[in-house]
Amino acid sequence: DAMVIQNPRYQVTQFGKPVTLSCSQTLNHNVMYWYQQKSSQAPKLLFHYYDKDFNNEADTPDNFQSRRPNTSFCFLDIRSPGLGDAAMYLCATSRGGNTQYFGPGTRLTVL
Amino acid sequence: DQQVKQNSPSLSVQEGRISILNCDYTNSMFDYFLWYKKYPAEGPTFLISISSIKDKNEDGRFTVFLNKSAKHLSLHIVPSQPGDSAVYFCAASKRGAQKLVFGQGTRLTINP
Numbered sequence: 001d002a003m004v005i006q007n008p009r010y011q012v013t014q015f016g017k018p019v020t021l022s023c024s025q026t027l028n029h030n031v032m033y034w035y036q037q038k039s040s041q042a043p044k045l046l047f048h049y050y051d052k053d054f055n056n057e058a059d060t061p062d063n064f065q066s067r068r069p070n071t072s073f074c075f076l077d078i079r080s081p082g083l084g085d086a087a088m089y090l091c092a093t094s095r096g097g098n099t100q101y102f103g104p105g106t107r108l109t110v111l
Numbered sequence: 112d113q114q115v116k117q118n119s120p121s122l123s124v125q126e127g128r129i130s131i132l133n134c135d136y137t138n139s140m141f142d143y144f145l146w147y148k149k150y151p152a153e154g155p156t157f158l159i160s161i162s163s164i165k166d167k168n169e170d171g172r173f174t175v176f177l178n179k180s181a182k183h184l185s186l187h188i189v190p191s192q193p194g195d196s197a198v199y200f201c202a203a204s205k206r207g208a209q210k211l212v213f214g215q216g217t218r219l220t221i222n223p
């Protein structure tokens with residue numbers, strides 16, 4: 001089945017220790033997104049790639065970076081995680097249209 | 112400025128009855144609307160969508176209604192089942208935009 005895969009599902013890191021979350025997709029979609037979601041709030045878009053073009057949201061902290069080495073993979077790097085960065089991180093893809101398909105998410109804990 | 116609003120944080124419905132979840136939007140440029148369902152510790156799952164050229168879209172037990180003049184959409188689930196208990200997010204986008212604007216979500220609980 002075509003899908004969006006996120007690894008790991010649960011990630012524990014220490015305050016200030018860099019962490020990388022990964023996302024892969026078999027849908028061959030050209031757009032990939034990273035969201036942060038806290039509690040049951042609305043997902044907050046951090047940035048997205050349209051093909052290789054990177055689009056950062058204006059209020060995304062510099063602490064968050066992303067890489068997309070190819071169509072299938074996208075990474076979220078948190079350079080110096082703070083306690084406030086503990087959240088669920090969601091990856092999504094779309095075919096350049098409106099409907100986005102989400103992965104299962106990575107729950108990040110910062111100690 | 113919250114462009115998509117779900118004013119009911121929670122809703123409780125008896126199994127077998129109709130669940131109606133509501134969503135309002137303020138941006139008249141939005142022309143595509145979606146509903147997502149989210150279980151705890153999982154990512155949102157796409158449920159159903161509607162384009163602004165329609166006022167109704169149906170998929171099995173799920174029907175979405177769009178009232179453009181009122182800038183309001185609703186999701187009807189009939190009949191409601193225990194597995195429908197989840198948080199439901201509505202989302203909106205503009206034609207050609209790659210981004211969705213999400214509402215705050217409504218937690219639906221189906222009681223046996």
